[in-house]
Amino acid sequence: MKRVAKTLKNKVSFEGVGIHTGEVAKITLHPTEGRGIFFYKEGVFIPAFHDYVVGTTLGTDLGVEGKIVKTVEHLMAAFYIAGVDSAVVEVERGNEIPILDGSALLFFEAIEEAGTVEVGYWRTLKIKYYRKIVPNGIFTEIKPFDGEKFVFEGEFPFVGRKRVEYLGKVDKKLLAARTFCRLEDVESLRRAGFGQGGTYINTMVLDENLESLVYSDEPAYHKLLDLIGDLSLLGVRIEGEIYSFRGGHFLNHKVREYLKNQYGIKPFPAPRRV
Numbered sequence: 450m451k452r453v454a455k456t457l458k459n460k461v462s463f464e465g466v467g468i469h470t471g472e473v474a475k476i477t478l479h480p481t482e483g484r485g486i487f488f489y490k491e492g493v494f495i496p497a498f499h500d501y502v503v504g505t506t507l508g509t510d511l512g513v514e515g516k517i518v519k520t521v522e523h524l525m526a527a528f529y530i531a532g533v534d535s536a537v538v539e540v541e542r543g544n545e546i547p548i549l550d551g552s553a554l555l556f557f558e559a560i561e562e563a564g565t566v567e568v569g570y571w572r573t574l575k576i577k578y579y580r581k582i583v584p585n586g587i588f589t590e591i592k593p594f595d596g597e598k599f600v601f602e603g604e605f606p607f608v609g610r611k612r613v614e615y616l617g618k619v620d621k622k623l624l625a626a627r628t629f630c631r632l633e634d635v636e637s638l639r640r641a642g643f644g645q646g647g648t649y650i651n652t653m654v655l656d657e658n659l660e661s662l663v664y665s666d667e668p669a670y671h672k673l674l675d676l677i678g679d680l681s682l683l684g685v686r687i688e689g690e691i692y693s694f695r696g697g698h699f700l701n702h703k704v705r706e707y708l709k710n711q712y713g714i715k716p717f718p719a720p721r722r723v
């Protein structure tokens with residue numbers, strides 16, 4: 450499975466609040482002469498790669514040499530779905546990627562508007578062996594499959610059981626699915642220092658009215674978006690099926706760890722300059 454890989458044609462910036470820190474963040478996506486996606490903060494390149502994941506609580510955080518970039522998964526999913534495997538994300542202000550509307554749609558649309566340039570082909574990871582990863586009741590199955598397939602299935606409060614999938618094509622429902630939480634969890638999350646930037650604009654709150662949902666499988670699509678963004682931290686296109694049953698960032702981390710070790714995936718070398 451050969452798939453064209455791209456970088457950006459022009460740079461594009463975003464400014465907005467971080468969902469967890471609540472601080473204003475500014476980032477600029479730059480074209481790159483090298484390969485791979487790298488975050489760049491105060492003179493340090495942070496590879497968008499599994500080995501540099503420093504947190505998986507309610508988001509995926511990357512870091513190196515004390516420089517941290519939090520909540521990278523929605524931007525990473527937008528890159529993946531847009532076919533971009535090479536770019537530099539300069540973090541000019543704050544320690545977190547702006548949450549924007551809680552989905553990946555605005556990142557995706559801005560990438561399309563900035564334009565893309567072909568840089569070769571994606572590296573491909575062809576799944577050869579069946580594997581089930583079960584940390585605690587939830588699980589992910591990794592299966593050989595002729596094509597690219599990510600599936601998320603789960604139970605949601607008031608919404609019920611949902612199953613959604615991504616087959617490698619641009620899908621508006623997937624891109625536009627927003628971050629969500631349960632109403633009863635809002636207070637405890639805030640007390641624990643999370644969700645300081647959460648609002649009714651960037652977060653669906655699941656309660657019995659379900660008024661904040663745009664479509665009934667929006668929460669399931671958001672979990673699928675997180676899965677894609679998290680697994681994109683291998684810098685490869687997956688040829689096979691990843692089936693997640695109720696998995697979140699921690700399970701996605703375990704899946705990535707297995708794939709990286711089983712298939713010997715390495716990060717791209719850092720670019721020389723932004």
Ligand code: ZN
Pocket residue numbers: 522523628671675
């Ligand atoms: Zn998310």
